[in-house]
Amino acid sequence: MSDNLVLEAKSVSKFFGTITALQNVDLHLNKGEVLGVVGDNGAGKSTLMKVLSGLYKPSEGSLFFDKEKVTLNSPRDSQNLGLEMVYQDLALAGNLPIGDNIFLGREPTRKVGPFNFLDHKKRKQLTEEHLAKLKINVKSADQKVEELSGGQRQAVAIARATAFNAKIVLMDEPTAALAVKEVGKVLDLILNLKKLGVSVIVISHRMDDIFTVCDRVMALFQGTNFAESELKNTSRDEVIGWIMGKKD
Amino acid sequence: MDHGEKRLMDKNQETLFVRLIPFFERYGILLLILIMIAVLHLLQPDVFLSWRNVTNIFKQVSWQSMLALGVFMVIVTAGIDLSVGSIIMLSLMGLAIASKAGMPWYVVMLVAPAIGFLCGMFNGIGITLLRMPHPFIMTLGTLYIFRGIGNLISGGVPITGFAEQIRVIGNGKIKLDVFFGEGAREYIPTSLILMIVIFFIFWIFLNHTRIGKWIYAIGGNPGAARAAGINVDRILIVVYTLCGFLAGIGGLILAGRTNSAYPNAGLQSELDAIAAVIIGGASFFGGRGTVLGVFAGVMIMGILRNGLNLMNVSVFWQQVLIGSIIILAVYIDVLRRQLATRT
Numbered sequence: 001m002s003d004n005l006v007l008e009a010k011s012v013s014k015f016f017g018t019i020t021a022l023q024n025v026d027l028h029l030n031k032g033e034v035l036g037v038v039g040d041n042g043a044g045k046s047t048l049m050k051v052l053s054g055l056y057k058p059s060e061g062s063l064f065f066d067k068e069k070v071t072l073n074s075p076r077d078s079q080n081l082g083l084e085m086v087y088q089d090l091a092l093a094g095n096l097p098i099g100d101n102i103f104l105g106r107e108p109t110r111k112v113g114p115f116n117f118l119d120h121k122k123r124k125q126l127t128e129e130h131l132a133k134l135k136i137n138v139k140s141a142d143q144k145v146e147e148l149s150g151g152q153r154q155a156v157a158i159a160r161a162t163a164f165n166a167k168i169v170l171m172d173e174p175t176a177a178l179a180v181k182e183v184g185k186v187l188d189l190i191l192n193l194k195k196l197g198v199s200v201i202v203i204s205h206r207m208d209d210i211f212t213v214c215d216r217v218m219a220l221f222q223g224t225n226f227a228e229s230e231l232k233n234t235s236r237d238e239v240i241g242w243i244m245g246k247k248d
Numbered sequence: 249m250d251h252g253e254k255r256l257m258d259k260n261q262e263t264l265f266v267r268l269i270p271f272f273e274r275y276g277i278l279l280l281i282l283i284m285i286a287v288l289h290l291l292q293p294d295v296f297l298s299w300r301n302v303t304n305i306f307k308q309v310s311w312q313s314m315l316a317l318g319v320f321m322v323i324v325t326a327g328i329d330l331s332v333g334s335i336i337m338l339s340l341m342g343l344a345i346a347s348k349a350g351m352p353w354y355v356v357m358l359v360a361p362a363i364g365f366l367c368g369m370f371n372g373i374g375i376t377l378l379r380m381p382h383p384f385i386m387t388l389g390t391l392y393i394f395r396g397i398g399n400l401i402s403g404g405v406p407i408t409g410f411a412e413q414i415r416v417i418g419n420g421k422i423k424l425d426v427f428f429g430e431g432a433r434e435y436i437p438t439s440l441i442l443m444i445v446i447f448f449i450f451w452i453f454l455n456h457t458r459i460g461k462w463i464y465a466i467g468g469n470p471g472a473a474r475a476a477g478i479n480v481d482r483i484l485i486v487v488y489t490l491c492g493f494l495a496g497i498g499g500l501i502l503a504g505r506t507n508s509a510y511p512n513a514g515l516q517s518e519l520d521a522i523a524a525v526i527i528g529g530a531s532f533f534g535g536r537g538t539v540l541g542v543f544a545g546v547m548i549m550g551i552l553r554n555g556l557n558l559m560n561v562s563v564f565w566q567q568v569l570i571g572s573i574i575i576l577a578v579y580i581d582v583l584r585r586q587l588a589t590r591t
Contacts, residue, residue, distance in 0.1 A: 055475065076477030091475040093468030095535035096461075104465055105476030107458050117456045 004031040005067060006199050007052070007083070007168055012061035014047050021047040023223045024061070029168065034190060034200045036214035036231075038243050044223040045203045049170050052201075053085040054078040076105070082167035086157045086174060094146030098138060099127035101145055102160045130163050134189065151182030158189060168199045175209055187212050207236045221245045277529060277544040284548065288555040295558055299434050307505060309550035310439035311336070311418070313543070314498035315514075315521035316528075317450055318368075318491030320542045323525055324454075324467045325487055326534025327383040331371060332495040332521055334394035336514035339363040339499035341398040343414070344407035344509035353413040360503065361496035367394055368492015372485035383488075391518070399511055408508035417442065418504020439501050446497065451539040463487060467534030523570065524549050527577045548573070 007029040014022040022044045029035050039045045050056040052063065054072030062069055065081045072078050075085065092101045100107075100123070108123050109116040127141040136155040138148065145156060154174060161169050171190070175183045190213045193200055204210055210217055211231065218228040219242035227242045241247065288296045295301055315332045322329045339360040346359045367390065374386040420438030428434045454460035462483050465473045473480050502513060528545025530537025549570065556566045 074477055074479075075475055079477060085475070087471075087475055091469070091472040093465045093472045093535070095468035096465060100461060100465075101472070104461075104472065105478050107461060109458065116458070117452075118458060118461060120456075 004033075005029070006031050006065070008064040008067070009048070009052065009058075010062050010064070012048070012051055012058045012063070014044075014051055014056060015059045020223055022051070022058075025220065025223070025225055027052075027218065029199050029201060031167075031199055032194055032197045033216065034194050034202060034214045036210040036217040037201060037203045037220065038205070038210065038217060038239060039220035039226075040243050040245075042222075043220040043243075045220055046172055047223075048220065049085065049172055049201070049203060052078070053083060053170060055085075079106075079164070082165075083170065084161035084164070084166040084168070085170045085172075086154075086161045087172055092145045092153060092157060092160075095144065097142045097144055098131075098148075098156050098159075099123050099141045101156055102127055102130065102163050104160070106164065126163075130159055134159055134162070135185075150177045151179060151185075154178060154182070154186060158186070162193065162198075166198060168201070169193060170201045170203075172203045173205065174202065175204065175206060183209075207239065210239065211236060219243060277527075277541060277548075281544060281547055281551065284551050284555070288551065288558070292555070292558050296555065301554065301558070303435065303437050303440070305547075305550050305554045306440040306443070307418075307437045308554070309546050310437070310443045311498040311501040311505065312517060312520055312524070312550070313443050313546040314446070314494045314501065315517055316524040316542050316546050317447065317539070318494035319518070319521040320525045320528070320530055320537060320539070321450075321454070321463060321487050322383070322491050323522070323530050323532065324463055324534060324537055325484060326467045326470075327375070327484070327487070328387065328522070329368075329371065329488065329491050330384065330387040330518050331367065331390040331394055332491065332498075333514040333516060333518040334391050334398070335364050335367045335492050335495035336499045336502060336517065337509075337511070338367060338394045338398040339496040340503055340509040340513050341402045341407070343499060343503050344410070345401060347410050347414070348407060353411040356411065356414055357417075357500065360500040361493055364496020364499060365489060365493040368489040368495070369485065371492060372488030375488065376481035376484050402509065402511070404511055406508050406510040410503055410507055414500070415504040415507055418501040419507075420504070439505070442497075442501065446494070447539060447543055454539060459483060459486065464535055467536070469535075520549060523574050526574055529577075529581065 005028055009025065009027040011024045011026065012022055013020070013024055025044065025048060027048065037045050037048070047056065051058050054075045054077050057072070063072065064070065065083070070077070070081065093104065096104070103123055103126070108119045108126065110119040110122070124141055131138065131141065134155070136152075136159055138152060145153060148156065154177070158171070158174070174186050174190070178186065187209060190200055190202065194213075202209065202213060214231050216228070216230050217234065217239055219226045219239065221242070226245070227247060285297075315336065319329050319332060342363040343356055343360040346356045371383075371387055371390055374380060374390075375383045378386070380386045416438055418439050421435035422438060422441070423432070424434045424436065425432055454463065462473060462478050465476070465478065466480055466483060470480055503509065524545035525537065525542055526532065526545070527548055528537065528541035528543070530541060552570065552573070553566060556569065
């Protein structure tokens, strides 16, 4: 394995009561690499992502960030290590404006005496700068998220994940709910992140997504490692076979 | 007028109407208060806007507004607190017993908010750590428990007579001799000042601090809050504790106002608080509502009761009217949403 390893999971298992969601799963990710994770519904992809981001604690196994073993107690811990997650259900609060969502949990503040107050001006300015950098078009940074289209919401979710110079971004079905035109924008965004040296893990059902942006693809089947390959050494048909549990 | 012209005019009228929606959304409720004041002034020109009656309204709503403000924060998190009426009674009884025990006034003064604080924390811990399926159940339980404890410690009988320093909070008068001349009868109730200060502090808290922002986020999407690394359980405990604390302050104000602690204190006032919050435009499903709206909701309830009393309308009719206003207020909100989302 290369020296560029930024993230590694070794023999990770996750049990929910009597259900085994993950069984001895290994995963590694290099700097600036885009890894595709495929698998059927219930194969354990989303559970694995939630373990990597610290939302779930693994029942067994260990995680390594930059080759150092870590224990994640909450998503805050993984954020501090430079890992950001874009959730399938988007994890946005519809009642709050775009800027509040991007900075939720990490709001810019200013000190007034002994108290910390929200810095509304700074948040607005940072939001507008960041949206412009990602070429995301919205009417205003103060628009409520519930007023946005599905594609705009996905853009806000990605903007949220990348607002703090993340080293690793996890994306769970980033194009699932999007119109064709918006899919291309999201994929371009992923390739941009790669150019900037960000490592990305993409979960997707869509072979077009996998074969457009990924360097490597790994398949989970019934909660276990099933197959893995550099993208150039495999084909769509083979990957689709893996998803259905077939190997030559 | 030909056909096209007419259609154009319809469209203009509609856009003007649609453009007015945000204005009504923000200030409609204040408009409603002004209308109520105008109508009551016309019906009772000598009495309603008299200094005495207006201060009376403020004194009446001051303790109720504390409950409404606390319940409002809870409702913003998509929760509910049914126990505030019992918390106010228990903190009032605790205060009375401390007073009867001969404790100095500054200790007695702290007893009510402290009891409220602990009761609220008990609710919060129960809801989060015991994983109750809904705050309704936990606070329904404590609604009985807190009032029961209040009756146990007092023997179920009223306790009267508090120190002047305690009474001043709920019943104190700030004389306005400076403006109206020596011996003038005009004054500002101390409880009104206290109410304004507390509402202002909580307005700052909810709109200009991170925890305030997180309270709204939890109401909008608790999953999003959790994913953002926010400790949702801890924030919920803070919210229920503050709600109890405010009910305790309400108990302190009520102690001053009535100079007595009595078994029926605050009975059903949790429902008045919820009504005021809903009339004030907060969403029962969480994430929506403003401190100013709560203030307006409290004032509407207070003005309505006062006006109906002045006009000798029976309490029974008052109940019917307040119930109708709750339904009407929410229905107007439903209509507004339909208008706002149509394209």
